[in-house]
Amino acid sequence: MSKGFTDDDDALLAELGVEVEVKKNVSRTPREERIIAGFEEILSFTEEHGRAPQHGEDRDIFERLYAVRLDRIRDIQNCRELVAPLDNQGLLANVPKTKAMETDDLDDDALLNALGIEVAALPITELKHVRSTAEKKAADEIANRDRCEDFATFKPLFEQVQKELASGLRETRPFEMKAEIEKGRFFIVSGQKAYVADKGETIITDQGRTDARLRVIFDNGTESSMLMRSLQRALNKDEAGRRITDPTAGPLFSDQTIDGDEASGTIYVLRSKSDHPLVAENRNLVHKIGVTNMSVEKRIAGAQLQPTFLMANVEIIATYELYNINRTKLENLIHRIFEPARLDVEIMDRFGRPVMPREWFLVPLLVINDAVEKIKDGTISNYTYDPQQAKLIHIR
Structure with a gap:
């Protein structure tokens, strides 16, 4: 709350050569004060949004209220004259003078009723609980x-x-x-x-x-x-x-380049030569599925020394080139699809520590090809893998 100048302050300002403005006390009726305050809210809205408030069921409740209020101020001559000195945004320009001040027309309850909005027993600045009929229904x-x-x-x-x-x-x-x-x-x-x-x-x-x-x-x-x-x-x-959002690996998945495309990596499918009993018994079904941004040959170099490759050499079964795609998201997507068939196997690394590789799955190569095709056409989010049927099933 600001303080007014005292007589001593005025005297000091006069000695400094500063002219002291004598403000006139203007007496306003409560009704006029309410009209001015309402118009100031409209000015604030216009300044914030760069436009006058507009009508429309989809508009915010306060914007709709301001729009109706502005229409009423424009229509009533005495209201226009009252707020005209405040109109630094031209909201009243070129508006025909059609009415004289008649009644307590700018009561907020009346405005709300005109909007089809239930009136709560709250001042207009506390309208957060006031809802339109449509909003109540929703x-x-x-x-x-x-x-x-x-x-x-x-x-x-x-x-x-x-x-x-x-x-x-x-x-x-x-x-x-x-x-x-x-x-x-x-x-x-x-x-x-x-x-x-x-x-x-x-x-x-x-x-x-x-x-x-x-x-x-x-x-x-x-x-x-x-x-x-x-x-x-x-x-x-x-x-x-x-x-x-829908699950997606990126804007484009293709096995052919077009002008402007840059290769982002490769999906690779590997088969293990491990002598682990579980792997040996299911060799044609056990596949490692991964994504790399280097050549697959380079990625699998020294496979027999890496737990992720089951500490054994591997065979490249299939590869799919990627373009303009997020490799990490794509790999997560593929692993999510085949999660029900993830291989539960534990091996020992070079130091004798137990490791459980996470990228090996009991999935036929034909199903992996099917998944890749569905990634290409954008329908993969509608599928998951059923180990019992050994195929992708529609989940929506």
């Missing part, structure tokens, strides 16, 4: 859930997503647009992972906007049949709302 649809009777079908998906988030195959990022809400997508809303298991036919709302009915499964075993726009509003309102 919150209700998120909160009103039923028990998911077939959650056992979806539980592995949530577990897999969590593993992929931990490994970096998936990431979370702020939710941006309605177009992101599609069948098979994952989100984080109200602190829970949400999976869009189904999306109905697109409909047109009374406002002429597109919408669709969703079946959304939550990681706590519940589900909700909600509209797409309800999920959109819930994600926009939730500061921690996130979209979980």
Whole structure:
């Protein structure tokens, strides 16, 4: 709180040759003070966003309130005259004078009612609990859930997503647009992972906007049949709302170069010549799958001295060239797919210490080829490996 000058201060300033401005006390009615304060909020908004507040159901509640308030100030002549000296942003320019001051028109409750918004018993600066009808409906649809009777079908998906988030195959990022809400997508809303298991036919709302009915499964075993726009509003309102990205190794996977591409590495598939009983009994199925940025021949040099190669020589079975791709993410993706068939074997290194190599799998070469093809066409995130059937199975 600033302090005014005392008489002694004025005298001192006068001795210094500083002219003391004598301010006039302007008496305002409470109503006029409220109008001025409301317009100052509009000015602050305009300065912050570089534009005047605008109407629209998808706009923030305060922006919608400011837009209505600005319209009313422009329409009422006495209001325009009252705030005109403050209008350093030209918000009142070229607005026709259509009304004279009549009633207590700029009451915030009245403005909120005009917006179709329920009025809480709070001043306008404490509107955080005031919600539009649409926002209330969205919150209700998120909160009103039923028990998911077939959650056992979806539980592995949530577990897999969590593993992929931990490994970096998936990431979370702020939710941006309605177009992101599609069948098979994952989100984080109200602190829970949400999976869009189904999306109905697109409909047109009374406002002429597109919408669709969703079946959304939550990681706590519940589900909700909600509209797409309800999920959109819930994600926009939730500061921690996130979209979980699809697992990806990079923008391009190809076995042929095109102009401008730079080789990023090679997927290699090896077969071990180890005499370990488990390996010897399943030699045609036991494969090491890795990714390297050097030649495979150089990578496997001295294999018989390295625990990662089972302390034995190896045979190169297949290679796949990579271009413009993240090698680490790709290797994690491949290992995630074949995790159910990871070889559980312990060997001794050169110093007699036990080691459990992590890149060997009991997988037929034909299935590895299939996985590579699905990585190329971008569908691999929909599959996992079933050791019982010895094939990739669709999980969505």
